[in-house]
Amino acid sequence: MTNIQLFNQYTAQILSELYSRFPERISLDPCKISGHEEIDDFGQMGKQAQVCLATITWLSDFGLIRIDNCDQHYCRGCVLTPKGLELLNAVPEGVKDSRPLGEKLVRFIRQGALDVATETVKATISGLVAGA
Numbered sequence: 026m027t028n029i030q031l032f033n034q035y036t037a038q039i040l041s042e043l044y045s046r047f048p049e050r051i052s053l054d055p056c057k058i059s060g061h062e063e064i065d066d067f068g069q070m071g072k073q074a075q076v077c078l079a080t081i082t083w084l085s086d087f088g089l090i091r092i093d094n095c096d097q098h099y100c101r102g103c104v105l106t107p108k109g110l111e112l113l114n115a116v117p118e119g120v121k122d123s124r125p126l127g128e129k130l131v132r133f134i135r136q137g138a139l140d141v142a143t144e145t146v147k148a149t150i151s152g153l154v155a156g157a
Contacts, residue, residue, distance in 0.1 A: 028076055030143075035059065035080040036150060037142035041134040043090060043105045044113045044127035050093065050102040053081055070098065084109075112153065 026034075038058050043051070055077035056062040056070055063071050070078070081100050084090045089109035093102025105113065113127030124132075126149060133142035 031059075031073060031076045032080050032083075033147040033150070034139060034143045035077045036084065037130055037139065037146040038134060039081060039084060039090070040105075040109070040113060040127070040146065041130040041142065043103060043109070045131045047105050047110065050104045053100045053103050054098070055081065055100075056098065112149065 035058055039053060042053070055074045059071075059073040059077040061071045061073040069075075078095075078097070078100070081090070081092070081103070082095065085092045085095075088106055089112065091102075091104050091106050092100045095101070110127075113130070114125045126145070129145060130142050133139070133145065
């Protein structure tokens with residue numbers, strides 16, 4: 026997978042988890058999210074986990090999530106920002122399914138439909154970035 030494909034997949038997983046646990050502040054483990062929990066002899070994560078950590082940081086930099094503390098292996102105190110919650114509570118116009126985006130992501134992830142969740146996030150983030 027390319028970095029952008031991994032970014033979209035991890036974004037779906039991260040936003041789904043934060044939405045389902047809102048307003049709790051939780052820890053995010055890039056190794057666990059990416060499914061690549063190996064750490065080398067120098068304490069470095071694999072490529073997928075590094076992309077996941079970069080995704081968490083990007084989501085914070087873009088204002089969708091807040092992080093209290095982040096080191097090379099964990100991000101602690103993560104929660105949706107008002108902007109992130111607004112995005113996930115949104116119901117796109119003209120869509121027959123009136124459930125908010127966050128509920129859809131949680132459902133897709135729980136049903137194992139990661140590809141559908143990933144495509145949903147890809148379209149949403151693209152629209153959000155284009156409008157920024």
